[in-house]
Amino acid sequence: xxxxxxxxxxxxxxxxxxxxxxxxxxxxxxxxxxxxxxxxxxxxxxxxxxxxxxxxxxxxxxxxxxxxxxxxxxxxxxxxxxxxxxxxxxxxxxxxxxxxxxxxxxxxxxxxxxxxxxxxxxxxxxxxxxxxxxxxxxxxxxxxxxxxxxxxxxxxxxxxxxxxxxxxxxxxxxxxxxxxxxxxxxxxxxxxxxxxxxxxxxxxxxxxxxxxxxxxxxxxxxxxxxxxxxxxxxxxxxxxxxxxxxxxxxxxxxxxxxxxxxxxxxxxxxxxxxxxxxxxxxxxxxxxxxxxxxxxxxxxxxxxxxxxxxxxxxxxxxxxxxxxxxxxxxxxxxxxxxxxxxxxxxxxxxxxxxxxxxxxxxxxxxxxxxxxxxxxxxxxxxxxxxxxxxxxxxxxxxxxxxxxxxxxxxxxxxxxxxxxxxxxxxxxxxxxxxxxxxxxxxxxxxxxxxxxxxxxxxxxxxxxxxxxxxxxx
Amino acid sequence: xxxxxxxxxxxxxxxxxxxxxxxxxxxxxxxxxxxxxxxxxxxxxxxxxxxxxxxxxxxxxxxxxxxxxxxxxxxxxxxxxxxxxxxxxxxxxxxxxxxxxxxxxxxxxxxxxxxxxxxxxxxxxxxxxxxxxxxxxxxxxxxxxxxxxxxxxxxxxxxxxxxxxxxxxxxxxxxxxxxxxxxxxxxxxxxxxxxxxxxxxxxxxxxxxxxxxxxxxxxxxxxxxxxxxxxxxxxxxxxxxxxxxxxxxxxxxxxxxxxxxxxxxxxxxxxxxxxxxxxxxxxxxxxxxxxxxxxxxxxxxxxxxxxxxxxxxxxxxxxxxxxxxxxxxxxxxxxxxxxxxxxxxxxxxxxxxxxxxxxxxxxxxxxxxxxxxxxxxxxxxxxxxxxxxxxxxxxxxxxxxxxxxxxxxxxxxxxxxxxxxxxxxxxxxxxxxxxxxxxxxxxxxxxxxxxxxxxxxxxxxxxxxxxxxxxxxxx
Numbered sequence: 001x002x003x004x005x006x007x008x009x010x011x012x013x014x015x016x017x018x019x020x021x022x023x024x025x026x027x028x029x030x031x032x033x034x035x036x037x038x039x040x041x042x043x044x045x046x047x048x049x050x051x052x053x054x055x056x057x058x059x060x061x062x063x064x065x066x067x068x069x070x071x072x073x074x075x076x077x078x079x080x081x082x083x084x085x086x087x088x089x090x091x092x093x094x095x096x097x098x099x100x101x102x103x104x105x106x107x108x109x110x111x112x113x114x115x116x117x118x119x120x121x122x123x124x125x126x127x128x129x130x131x132x133x134x135x136x137x138x139x140x141x142x143x144x145x146x147x148x149x150x151x152x153x154x155x156x157x158x159x160x161x162x163x164x165x166x167x168x169x170x171x172x173x174x175x176x177x178x179x180x181x182x183x184x185x186x187x188x189x190x191x192x193x194x195x196x197x198x199x200x201x202x203x204x205x206x207x208x209x210x211x212x213x214x215x216x217x218x219x220x221x222x223x224x225x226x227x228x229x230x231x232x233x234x235x236x237x238x239x240x241x242x243x244x245x246x247x248x249x250x251x252x253x254x255x256x257x258x259x260x261x262x263x264x265x266x267x268x269x270x271x272x273x274x275x276x277x278x279x280x281x282x283x284x285x286x287x288x289x290x291x292x293x294x295x296x297x298x299x300x301x302x303x304x305x306x307x308x309x310x311x312x313x314x315x316x317x318x319x320x321x322x323x324x325x326x327x328x329x330x331x332x333x334x335x336x337x338x339x340x341x342x343x344x345x346x347x348x349x350x351x352x353x354x355x356x357x358x359x360x361x362x363x364x365x366x367x368x369x370x371x372x373x374x375x376x377x378x379x380x381x382x383x384x385x386x387x388x389x390x391x392x393x394x395x396x397x398x399x400x401x402x403x404x405x406x407x408x409x410x411x412x413x414x415x416x417x418x419x420x421x422x423x424x425x426x427x428x429x430x431x432x433x434x435x436x437x438x439x440x441x442x443x444x445x446x447x448x449x450x451x452x453x454x455x456x457x458x459x460x461x462x463x464x465x466x467x468x469x470x471x472x473x
Numbered sequence: 474x475x476x477x478x479x480x481x482x483x484x485x486x487x488x489x490x491x492x493x494x495x496x497x498x499x500x501x502x503x504x505x506x507x508x509x510x511x512x513x514x515x516x517x518x519x520x521x522x523x524x525x526x527x528x529x530x531x532x533x534x535x536x537x538x539x540x541x542x543x544x545x546x547x548x549x550x551x552x553x554x555x556x557x558x559x560x561x562x563x564x565x566x567x568x569x570x571x572x573x574x575x576x577x578x579x580x581x582x583x584x585x586x587x588x589x590x591x592x593x594x595x596x597x598x599x600x601x602x603x604x605x606x607x608x609x610x611x612x613x614x615x616x617x618x619x620x621x622x623x624x625x626x627x628x629x630x631x632x633x634x635x636x637x638x639x640x641x642x643x644x645x646x647x648x649x650x651x652x653x654x655x656x657x658x659x660x661x662x663x664x665x666x667x668x669x670x671x672x673x674x675x676x677x678x679x680x681x682x683x684x685x686x687x688x689x690x691x692x693x694x695x696x697x698x699x700x701x702x703x704x705x706x707x708x709x710x711x712x713x714x715x716x717x718x719x720x721x722x723x724x725x726x727x728x729x730x731x732x733x734x735x736x737x738x739x740x741x742x743x744x745x746x747x748x749x750x751x752x753x754x755x756x757x758x759x760x761x762x763x764x765x766x767x768x769x770x771x772x773x774x775x776x777x778x779x780x781x782x783x784x785x786x787x788x789x790x791x792x793x794x795x796x797x798x799x800x801x802x803x804x805x806x807x808x809x810x811x812x813x814x815x816x817x818x819x820x821x822x823x824x825x826x827x828x829x830x831x832x833x834x835x836x837x838x839x840x841x842x843x844x845x846x847x848x849x850x851x852x853x854x855x856x857x858x859x860x861x862x863x864x865x866x867x868x869x870x871x872x873x874x875x876x877x878x879x880x881x882x883x884x885x886x887x888x889x890x891x892x893x894x895x896x897x898x899x900x901x902x903x904x905x906x907x908x909x910x911x912x913x914x915x916x917x918x919x920x921x922x923x924x925x926x927x928x929x930x931x932x933x934x935x936x937x938x939x940x941x942x943x944x945x946x947x948x
Binding site for chain 2: 069070071077079084087089090091093188189190191192193195196197223224225226227302303305306308309310311312314315316326327330350353354355358362
């Protein structure tokens with residue numbers, strides 16, 4: 001087989017390995033070469049092992065890129081933060097371990113926004129990741145390294161995590177597929193936590209079939225994660241769904257004001273495509289969705305303010321000790337180790353949980369979250385899936401939103417409601433707008449991964465997106 | 474001057490003797506090398522997640538049932554956030570507004586709640602006092618971190634230091650009988666803090682309270698509370714006001730020192746632990762806990778009354794202090810039905826309990842005590858001699874019969890030895906003898922004393938008196 005093996009999708013590669021057309025050694029060498037070409041600052045670590053150890057599972061030895069925040073034994077796991085610079089965990093995250101067993105060994109770790117807080121990867125302590133479609137632009141975030149690496153063909157597929165859009169938004173901005181699974185369907189054990197009630201690992205891939213393949217080996221109850229559950233369905237190889245009679249809901253609340261014209265145009269075109277394939281498309285009210293961002297920016301910071309307390313300089317990571325006692329060490333370590341966005345969210349969250357403010361902020365945000373969940377429950381009585389643009393804009397220029405956190409937070413306007421409801425959603429490439437990728441989001445009820453993957457595959461077939469930035473070819 | 478009464482509530486932490494820690498698979502063991510019983514979860518490493526120990530929940534339910542609590546069918550863990558070096562995650566997983574058990578009652582004291590939480594790690598400070606103040610450095614041993622704790626909070630229904638000690642002893646007995654904890658104050662598996670305030674007698678509102686910590690023995694609980702009651706009494710009666718603060722009791726000096734107020738200014742920012750699901754307590758869990766309940770102290774006391782004919786107060790004293798109850802039952806069983814269990818009960822409650830600290834290993838074996846009381850019942854030794862032998866048994870162990878033999882402690886009576894001693898006493902104090910002969914009872918004392926001295930207490934007082942009378946009547 002020629003060096004072109006890296007141009008295949010994973011599903012095709014697995015078939016090639018299974019039929020003997022491609023050896024695992026060739027595969028490994030080809031991808032080590034590709035990873036070595038990183039000039040996007042997408043990768044934080046690349047394996048120097050001549051052979052990757054993996055199980056004989058269905059993933060055929062196709063190596064995996066893994067977001068920095070997954071703990072990997074003996075391999076730097078820094079979550080994009082200076083406070084964990086060079087941190088080598090003594091254990092490996094359940095999902096990374098499971099995927100290696102299933103035949104997808106770790107080949108590279110990918111850069112991200114610090115502790116997964118950001119929508120542009122500019123909050124990475126190790127420099128921003130560049131968008132392979134335009135190096136002057138951001139790849140999205142927080143799983144920007146994984147999305148850029150897959151888009152640029154540095155890794156065949158990658159793991160990301162999504163808290164409010166951190167898989168879907170960078171997938172959209174880099175022109176690749178990103179699936180945020182149902183909350184609880186993938187173990188969080190070994191993921192350096194941002195917001196525990198929202199964090200969820202998922203695949204970032206070039207094709208919908210690849211996303212389904214990777215997800216099928218990730219999902220499952222983990223005895224080490226009390227919030228994980230067994231998927232009620234087996235996750236099947238993805239087959240494009242016949243869209244005849246499939247009811248798609250379009251929430252006006254998430255598709256109106258604030259969506260760029262180019263993004264809107266691409267979205268409308270894909271709705272037309274869906275209609276032409278037999279789907280019905282109708283407006284679908286999600287009346288509380290406009291409050292999702294406000295609720296999210298109380299719940300996520302509240303949880304992160306507590307989750308990041310363990311980064312205290314006592315047992316691991318950075319320690320700065322000005323010899324002013326324990327409190328002095330805490331203050332100095334955390335001031336030096338955390339970047340401005342992380343510090344901002346810790347302060348927001350600490351405030352939201354303070355005695356006397358809890359009910360007004362955290363308590364109320366949780367009530368809004370319940371209402372949003374109920375909105376989706378009612379919507380899924382009438383619709384099989386809900387569709388929106390993934391991101392209201394295409395990739396923006398580096399530095400263009402860093403001074404204005406609120407405009408940055410709006411990048412997740414369309415993705416946060418699904419995160420709060422814990423339901424699965426996938427972003428697929430929806431063509432280009434002015435030469436930059438646009439994303440199309442499909443959300444379904446809890447554990448409907450088979451369904452939304454099937455719908456996504458049908459649209460993917462119709463869209464015929466060329467998943468490579470021009471420079472790769 | 475206004476008469477003041479103490480109002481005392483207790484907060485007791487009990488380490489649960491589960492095989493693994495509260496939220497991970499590490500084995501909690503006392504006295505191991507530092508930091509050898511740890512894992513990513515109890516070290517709070519990035520990415521690690523807690524999983525609830527079902528056994529700890531079962532133990533909590535047993536405790537709730539034994540204390541007559543209402544068991545929640547849904548219970549929630551919260552995060553209690555604060556920074557400290559013994560708290561690796563920067564928060565303790567505890568319970569807040571939905572504890573496992575609420576309400577309850579034990580011997581006149583209402584239980585407010587019982588909840589589960591994880592223990593902190595152990596800080597060791599290199600300073601002369603072993604405390605953080607003035608320490609050059611501190612090290613952390615995470616072996617203890619994550620050990621399951623049940624926290625029992627009482628209502629402020631206790632009114633004296635002595636009652637606090639006795640009640641704590643009953644609680645210890647109850648927990649011990651459940652088999653859910655080692656309940657050793659020395660090893661820290663039973664810890665007690667006290668909230669103490671004073672108010673004028675007859676008043677119903679509570680005064681300002683202080684919290685007293687670090688009382689690591691039953692004796693110190695009583696002494697510490699007593700000292701704090703006195704401190705508050707003097708303060709109030711001299712026109713001062715009590716400040717709400719946390720106090721540390723130093724058992725060596727008996728002094729109370731305030732912890733720095735800075736350590737007090739906590740806003741714990743409680744919120745539901747998102748890494749755990751609510752605990753759903755099903756009927757089968759409650760039934761399992763119910764089925765495992767042993768005989769509780771109150772039932773034990775009733776049984777002592779019926780089975781052994783003990784007076785109710787004596788029965789309760791033994792049953793409510795499990796160590797004494799165990800010793801009593803074991804000894805009475807060895808003595809057998811033919812002997813008087815009331816003698817055993819009286820000795821265990823009086824002579825033994827005054828000599829043995831609660832929870833101490835240095836005590837008397839039931840076999841030895843049974844043998845000793847057998848000798849006493851058979852009139853082979855006097856009560857005074859038996860007390861001396863008990864001292865030796867507790868201190869060094871051994872066989873009572875051997876001790877009687879080797880130390881010549883057998884009772885003197887009926888024979889020539891006692892008669893000679895009485896003769897000698899009459900001869901050495903003719904004045905007293907004359908008075909006794911003239912009917913002056915009071916004069917008998919010195920004569921009896923002389924006989925006892927000569928026989929080293931091995932003679933029976935009644936027999937000596939009778940012998941003196943008969944000899945003086947004969948003369």
